[in-house]
Amino acid sequence: MTAPPPVPAHLSDRPLSGGLVVPWITPATTGGVYLFGNLAATSQHRCLHERRCQICGRALPGEAVLFARTSDLRTRCTSEPASCPPCAAYSAGACPMLSGARSTYRTSTHPALAGVPADPQRRLRQGAPAERWYAVHVQQYDVIPHPSRPDNLAASWQRIPPVRIEAVPVAGR
Template sequence: MTATPDIPAQLLDRPRAGGLVVPWFTPATASGAYLFGKIGDLSQYRCLTRSLCQVCGRRLGERAVLFARESDLVHGCTAEPALCPPCAAYRCRACPMLVGRRQHYRAGERPALAGIPLAADQLLRQAAPAEPWYVVWIGDYDVIDHPSQPGTLAASWQRIPPLRIRALATA
């Protein structure tokens, strides 16, 4: 059994599922089931265009963190909205994909996703091996149309050099 990571003070008021904080941008079904691993389109748009943290929903400060897959590095952008440093540290300990507890993406839609279309990038990843993740420290980003996923917004560090990029160590 995996231990539940300590929850930062700024996240104590967030809902939880299975002992983990539900990120602000995580959609829920009408019955209240949280759709972990799915980004809500409106929440993603708000996070990216208003510089909000995807986990706590608060405005980002002078420095923020993007989590990028190896394939995102080629494009210098990611569809994952940025996080404030405390939420990024928590997510590094709590997210099964980031900590390496999942070796593959889901093979299909979970029952809770019935009727909610998967994004193009999610369709491509179904049952695929999990990619390595990278931590991209940024001072700012541009919002662009993702080059390999037309119609999908992305946080880009192409024009604004990142402060640092490093591979995320997994468990």
């Protein structure tokens, strides 16, 4: 396992776990265990509606980055809120899923959630090969109900064309 990238100065106020910055949107258990790979619904809604970065929690600048899986490109939306460009650059190298350091999704729910039923989408991904990730650079996005999970919100670029879409570089390639 490679060492995590250095923490950018603008993220020095964020907590760390395993050397990684804990995103603003990441929930924690009452015991203080951060649940990487999960989204806190309240924070997700605030990020989407208030145009906040999911990593640092600050207001997004003009251009923002939405991280989307291959399957998200088909629907032109993602449940992942946007990131400011500096946080997106850090995340692309630090996040094991984005960077390609993990080639599969977890085979079970987060250990801290043992006994808590996983949502159906998470169960479908458990142990599955990880999809390719893309950085969708946007000036604006719409907040919509997710097409396949209407009870979940998504950032959509269907009506507002993105500035560009590029594959996130995979570690070691």
